[in-house]
Amino acid sequence: xxxxxxxxxxxxxxxxxxxxxxxYPGGVVIxxxxxxxxxxxxxxxxxxxxxxxxxxxxxxxxxxxxxxVLATSGPGATNLVTGIATAYMDSVPxxxxxxxxxxxxxxxxxxxxxxxxxxxxxxxxxNYLVQDIKDLSRIIKEAFHIASTxxxxxxxxxxxxxxxxxxxxxxxxxxxxxxxxKPNYEGHPGQIKKAAKLIESAKRPVIYAGGGVIISDAxxxxxxxxxxxxxxxxxxxxxxxxxxxxxxxxxxxxxxHGTYYANHAVHNSDLLIAxxxxxxxxxxxxxxxxxxxxxxxxxxxxxASVSKNVMVDVPIVGDCKRxxxxxxxxxxxxxxxxxxxxxxxxxxxxxxxxxxxxxxxKPQFVVEELYRLTKGEAIITTEVGQNQMWAAQFYxxxxxxxxxxxxxxxxxxxxxxxxxxxxxxRPDKRVIDIxxxxxxxxxxxxxxxxxxxxxxVIIAILNNGFLGMVRQWQQLFYDKRYSHTCIKSAPxxxxxxxxxxxxxxxxDKKTDVEPAIKKALSVKDTPxxxxxxxxxxxxxxxxxxxxxxxxETIMRELA
Amino acid sequence: xxxHIISVTVENKFGVLARVAGLFSARGYNxxxxxxxxxxxxxxxxxxxxxxxxxxVIEQVKKQLNKLIDVIKVSDHTNSPVIxxxxxxxxVNAAPDKRAEIIKLGEVYNANIAEISxxxxxxxxxxxxxxxxxxIELLRPYGxxxxxxxxxxxxxxxxx
Numbered sequence: 166x167x168x169x170x171x172x173x174x175x176x177x178x179x180x181x182x183x184x185x186x187x188x189y190p191g192g193v194v195i196x197x198x199x200x201x202x203x204x205x206x207x208x209x210x211x212x213x214x215x216x217x218x219x220x221x222x223x224x225x226x227x228x229x230x231x232x233x234v235l236a237t238s239g240p241g242a243t244n245l246v247t248g249i250a251t252a253y254m255d256s257v258p259x260x261x262x263x264x265x266x267x268x269x270x271x272x273x274x275x276x277x278x279x280x281x282x283x284x285x286x287x288x289x290x291x292n293y294l295v296q297d298i299k300d301l302s303r304i305i306k307e308a309f310h311i312a313s314t315x316x317x318x319x320x321x322x323x324x325x326x327x328x329x330x331x332x333x334x335x336x337x338x339x340x341x342x343x344x345x346x347k348p349n350y351e352g353h354p355g356q357i358k359k360a361a362k363l364i365e366s367a368k369r370p371v372i373y374a375g376g377g378v379i380i381s382d383a384x385x386x387x388x389x390x391x392x393x394x395x396x397x398x399x400x401x402x403x404x405x406x407x408x409x410x411x412x413x414x415x416x417x418x419x420x421x422h423g424t425y426y427a428n429h430a431v432h433n434s435d436l437l438i439a440x441x442x443x444x445x446x447x448x449x450x451x452x453x454x455x456x457x458x459x460x461x462x463x464x465x466x467x468x469a470s471v472s473k474n475v476m477v478d479v480p481i482v483g484d485c486k487r488x489x490x491x492x493x494x495x496x497x498x499x500x501x502x503x504x505x506x507x508x509x510x511x512x513x514x515x516x517x518x519x520x521x522x523x524x525x526x527k528p529q530f531v532v533e534e535l536y537r538l539t540k541g542e543a544i545i546t547t548e549v550g551q552n553q554m555w556a557a558q559f560y561x562x563x564x565x566x567x568x569x570x571x572x573x574x575x576x577x578x579x580x581x582x583x584x585x586x587x588x589x590x591r592p593d594k595r596v597i598d599i600x601x602x603x604x605x606x607x608x609x610x611x612x613x614x615x616x617x618x619x620x621x622v623i624i625a626i627l628n629n630g631f632l633g634m635v636r637q638w639q640q641l642f643y644d645k646r647y648s649h650t651c652i653k654s655a656p657x658x659x660x661x662x663x664x665x666x667x668x669x670x671x672x673d674k675k676t677d678v679e680p681a682i683k684k685a686l687s688v689k690d691t692p693x694x695x696x697x698x699x700x701x702x703x704x705x706x707x708x709x710x711x712x713x714x715x716x717e718t719i720m721r722e723l724a
Numbered sequence: 725x726x727x728h729i730i731s732v733t734v735e736n737k738f739g740v741l742a743r744v745a746g747l748f749s750a751r752g753y754n755x756x757x758x759x760x761x762x763x764x765x766x767x768x769x770x771x772x773x774x775x776x777x778x779x780x781v782i783e784q785v786k787k788q789l790n791k792l793i794d795v796i797k798v799s800d801h802t803n804s805p806v807i808x809x810x811x812x813x814x815x816v817n818a819a820p821d822k823r824a825e826i827i828k829l830g831e832v833y834n835a836n837i838a839e840i841s842x843x844x845x846x847x848x849x850x851x852x853x854x855x856x857x858x859x860i861e862l863l864r865p866y867g868x869x870x871x872x873x874x875x876x877x878x879x880x881x882x883x884x
Binding site: 282283286287290291294311343344345346467468469472473 | 734735738739742743746750783784787788790791792793794795796
C-alpha cells in the first residue's frame with residue numbers, strides 16, 4: 166500500500182520509538198503536521214524554533230535518547246541553527262527535520278527558501294536533502310543511527326514539500342549499512358595493557374573525565390576504576406555527575422573556573438588519564454603549561470579528538486564503557502598514598518569558597534541553598550556565564566545526566582528550554598534552570614510552553630543587573646569600562662511569570678532565600694520564577710585568565 | 725608551509741565535494757589543486773587534493789575527513805611512492821620566426837600541438853607535475869598568454 170511521504174516520516178518515528186517531538190509549523194511542513202495530528206507520541210509546540218531544538222537537546226541529555234525536532238523551511242530552519250550548533254559541540258544526538266520548498270523551486274530564491282544542508286554542513290554530524298521519496302525511510306533510519314552511535318551529534322533531514330506530498334510504499338529498513346561510517350567501540354587490547362602498565366607504575370596520577378563518560382553510560386565503570394586504583398578524579402563542566410563530588414577523591418571541576426586543587430593536581434601529575442574529554446581550551450588554559458611532565462592516556466571514541474590539542478602517549482580509541490570494563494579486569498592499584506595525601510592537603514588549604522554577606526544575597530549562597538534544599542537530587546540546567554559557573558561550583562553533583570549546560574558553544578538562552586526538555590524526560594525529578602537576568606531573556610517566550618504542559622520547572626534567576634561574565638572580564642582585563650553590560654532596564658520577572666500564568670517570587674533579602682525556594686519546591690504543576698536580586702559585582706573565582714597558565718590563577722577579589 | 729597530497733575516496737553523491745572542501749576553507753586553507761573523478765566503481769569517486777598547511781593542522785583535517793559519513797578512505801600520499809600525472813594546456817606567444825624552436829622544445833616534452841595561430845601556439849602536455857613545471861619555465865621567456873592545469877592525480881605504487 167502506498168502512503169504519503171509525510172506519513173512515512175511519522176511511521177518511521179514510530180519505528181524509532183520516539184516519545185516526544187519538538188517543533189513549530191510553517192508552510193512547507195503542513196503535510197507533515199497533517200500526518201502528525203494522530204501520532205501516538207507527544208508533540209511539544211515551542212514558541213520559537215530555537216526553544217524547540219534546545220528542548221530536544223535537554224530531553225536528549227537528560228534521557229540518553231535521541232531528541233527529535235521539526236521546523237519549517239527558511240526562517241524556521243535558520244532559527245534552529247544555534248541549537249544545532251550547541252548540540253554538535255556537546256555531542257548530543259538529535260534528528261532534525263526541516264521543510265524545504267518543492268524540488269522544482271530549489272535554487273530559485275523561492276519564498277522561505279534557504280540552503281539548509283549548506284548552512285548546517287559544518288554544525289551537523291551529517292545532513293541529508295531528500296531528493297527521492299524512495300530514499301526517505303532509509304535516510305531516517307540512517308539519521309537515527311548516525312545521530313546516536315559513535316560520537317553522537319545532530320543530523321538534519323531537509324524534506325522538500327513535494328516529497329512529503331508524493332506517495333510510496335512504507336518499508337522501514339531493519340539494518341543500516343554505511344561503508345564510510347563504522348565507529349570503533351572496542352579499545353585495542355595492546356593499548357589497554359600499555360595503559361594499565363603506565364597506571365600501575367604512576368606516582369602522581371590524576372583522572373580527567375568528560376562528557377564522553379556520560380554519553381557512553383560509563384559512570385559505573387569509572388567509579389569502579391577509581392575504587393580499584395584510588396586515583397583522584399576531576400571532571401570537566403560536562404562531566405559533572407560522573408563521580409560524586411562529595412567523595413574525598415573528587416577534585417570537582419577543573420579548568421578556567423575549576424578548583425585550585427583540580428588544576429594543581431593536573432599540572433603536577435606524572436600521568437593524566439583522560440576519559441571521554443577533549444582538552445578544550447577552557448580546560449587547559451595555556452596549552453604549553455597545562456601539564457609539565459605528565460604522560461597522557463586518552464580514552465575516547467573520536468580519533469579526531471586524540472592528540473588534537475595535547476600530544477597523547479597512549480591513545481585508546483573506543484567506547485569509554487567497554488575500555489574501562491577491560492581496564493578494570495586487569496588493573497593493579499598504583500602506590501600513591503603520598504600523592505593522595507598531598508592533594509588532600511591542597512584541597513583542605515584551598516577550598517572552593519566565597520565571601521558571604523548578611524546585607525546582600527550572594528549568588529553562590531543561592532546555589533548552595535538550592536543544593537541543600539533539593540538534597541542534591543535535582544536536575545540543574547544553566548544558562549551561560551557567571552550563573553553557569555556558580556551552578557557548576559556550588560551545587561554538588563552525584564549522578565550523571567543531572568547537570569545540563571551548553572559547554573562547547575556556550576549558548577545563552579539554552580538553559581530554560583533545555584529544562585523543559587529535561588522535565589519531559591524526567592517527570593520524577595525537580596528541574597531547576599540556574600539563570601542570569603541576561604540569558605533568561607533570550608528564550609523567555611518558552612515560559613508559556615511550561616505553563617501549557619504544567620511542567621514545574623524552577624527558574625532561579627541570579628539577577629545582578631549585569632551581563633555578569635562579560636562585566637567581570639571588563640573589570641579585570643578592560644580597565645573596568647563596563648561597555649554595554651549593564652542591563653538594569655529589565656522586566657519585573659515575578660510579574661512576568663504571573664502574566665504567563667506561572668508563579669513568580671522576587672527575593673531581596675538573604676533571609677527570604679530559603680522560604681522562597683521551599684515555596685517553589687512545593688509547587689508541582691506550573692513553572693516558577695525565583696528572581697533573586699543578588700550582589701551586583703560579584704565575580705567567579707578561582708579564575709585562570711584565558712590563555713594563561715594556572716600559575717596566574719586569580720583566587721579572589723584583589724583589594 | 726609544506727605541501728601535502730591527500731587522496732580521498734568518497735561516495736559519488738551530491739554535496740560530498742562541499743563537505744570535503746569545507747574542512748579546508750573553515751581553517752583558512754587554500755586548496756592548490758583538486759582533481760575529482762569517477763573510479764572503476766560507479767558509486768565511488770576519488771579526489772586528489774594538494775594543499776599547503778601546517779603538519780598538525782593537516783593531520784587534524786585528515787582525521788576530520790575520515791569522520792565524514794560520505795568519506796570511505798583517506799590516504800596521505802605526501803611521503804609515499806606514487807604515480808602522479810597532470811595535464812597542462814598552455815598558449816604561448818609565437819611569431820612565425822619562433823614557431824620552430826617552440827615546437828622543438830615541445831617535442832622534448834612530448835607536448836601535443838593543439839593549435840597554431842598567426843601569433844601563438846597552444847600546446848597540451850601531460851606528465852608528472854614537476855616535469856610540467858620545468859616545461860612551463862622553459863616556455864616562459866616566450867610569453868605565456870594563457871595557462872591551465874587539471875590538477876594532479878595520484879595513485880600509490882604497487883611495487884616499492
